[in-house]
Amino acid sequence: MKKLPILLTAALTTSVNAMNVDTMLLIGDEYGNGVFTLTNSNKITEFIQSNITQLVVEDGEITRVPYAEDNFEDWRVTLTHNKTILEPHRQKQIGVRSLCGNKCDFTEDQYYLVSFEPSPYDPEGKLNSAVTINFGYRPLFVIPAQAQDIDYSMSWDNGELHINNTGNSFVRAHIDQCTDEVTEDCEVTLMSLAGRERSYPLPKNIDPSNIKVTVVNHDESYRQDVTLSESK
The missing domain is CATH 2.60.40 (Immunoglobulin-like)
Known part of the structure; x- marks a missing residue:
C-alpha cells in the first residue's frame, strides 16, 4: 500500500537552511512521547533554542497557547532540551515528553507546535552577525486520540x-x-x-x-x- 506523503506544516521560513529537522509532522507514541532529529549541515556550530505552543481547537477555532514560566503548571508536554549546541555535520535528538500520563484527556487529539530556532554559537563574538542569516522550523507534534473516531x-x-x-x-x-x-x-x-x-x-x-x-x-x-x- 502506497504511503501518503507527510504534510509539511508552516516553517519559520521556506528558504533552504543549514539546520534541518527530520520531519514536520511527528506522531506521539502510546505514552505521548516522540523524538525530533536535528542535523547541522553548516560549517559553524549552531545554538538552537526550542519552545512549545499548544494548539487548542474550540468551536472550530484554534487558540495558540505558548508555554512559558507563568503557565508551567498547565504544561502537558515538555522538551528534553530547550537549548542545545549542535556542532557542524552532527545530529542531535530532541525528545518531546508527556507530563500528565493518564491525567490528560486522550479522547481527542492534542496538538503542539515545536519551534527550533538556530543562531551561530559565538561565545567570543567573532562572527559578523550582520551577514549571518538563520532559519528555523516549527513542526507539528500530535498525540493522537486513543480511540479513533474518524468522521x-x-x-x-x-x-x-x-x-x-x-x-x-x-x-x-x-x-x-x-x-x-x-x-x-x-x-x-x-x-x-x-x-x-x-x-x-x-x-x-x-x-x-x-x-x-x-x-x-x-x-x-x-x-x-x-x-x-x-x-x-
Whole structure:
C-alpha cells in the first residue's frame, strides 16, 4: 500500500537552511512521547533554542497557547532540551515528553507546535552577525486520540476543497493527478485537524471534473477513497 506523503506544516521560513529537522509532522507514541532529529549541515556550530505552543481547537477555532514560566503548571508536554549546541555535520535528538500520563484527556487529539530556532554559537563574538542569516522550523507534534473516531464530510465547490472534520482526530486528504506530461501543481496533501472546518484552494493543474481524494488517519489504519464532483 502506497504511503501518503507527510504534510509539511508552516516553517519559520521556506528558504533552504543549514539546520534541518527530520520531519514536520511527528506522531506521539502510546505514552505521548516522540523524538525530533536535528542535523547541522553548516560549517559553524549552531545554538538552537526550542519552545512549545499548544494548539487548542474550540468551536472550530484554534487558540495558540505558548508555554512559558507563568503557565508551567498547565504544561502537558515538555522538551528534553530547550537549548542545545549542535556542532557542524552532527545530529542531535530532541525528545518531546508527556507530563500528565493518564491525567490528560486522550479522547481527542492534542496538538503542539515545536519551534527550533538556530543562531551561530559565538561565545567570543567573532562572527559578523550582520551577514549571518538563520532559519528555523516549527513542526507539528500530535498525540493522537486513543480511540479513533474518524468522521468528516467533504465537498468540492467554487474551486476549493471543503473539509468539515467532526471526528476526534486529524485526517490527511491527498490528491494526485500527476502524469508523465503534467508533473507540477498536480498533487497536494491537506491536513484537517479535529473539530475544524476549512476550505482549501487546490493547485492549478488539478482537474475539478473528477477529483479522487484519498483520506487517511495518523497511522493509515483508516484509509478511504472519495470521488468528488463540483457542486452545481
